[in-house]
Amino acid sequence: DGGITQSPKYLFRKEGQNVTLSCEQNLNHDAMYWYRQDPGQGLRLIYYSQIVNDFQKGDIAEGYSVSREKKESFPLTVTSAQKNPTAFYLCASSIWTGSLSGANVLTFGAGSRLTVL
């Protein structure tokens, strides 16, 4: 079955530690995204990547970093610079349809819940 896998499902971190969330997809999608979900605020875009070795900041990139060395993988590192990292993190992927069509159907993973102790 094709899909998008996030790990770990639950993660606990002490203040001052960096943590990395994994996201792997076997859908052959070009684009991958990271969203943060907080209660009552919907989904906010952290970073996205249209192609390998390229990525762009979203609305709330501060305190986060990403890499896109392989098409299938888009790991997110939550650094100690992120002041309020406790949240539910969602990874998504899509076919990159190009700027003219403006339509990108997202497939989401099951999410990773990060708690800072």
Next chain:
Amino acid sequence: GENVEQHPSTLSVQEGDSAVIKCTYSDSASNYFPWYKQELGKGPQLIIDIRSNVGEKKDQRIAVTLNKTAKHFSLHITETQPEDSAVYFCAASNPPNNDMRFGAGTRLTVKP
């Protein structure tokens, strides 16, 4: 940039009744409007979407309407069932970057 507002934040209906969730967007260039359903502890799943060249789309008990002039779109669920209970998100996407902007979500509860 695009801003999407969604109402209501919570909605409770009796089984068999209809449910309507409304969203407005700010960027007239947005041209793709999906709706996602998120069940507890899971990622959102696409349930229906509409593009800006269409005013209405229906899929069984679910329909979406789009008013480009007023910049709002709505999700309609008829004959609701308890398994429809979830959080629903609307979103808007626009060129050139195609990044998606989401509403804050509506928690729908269908009472048996």
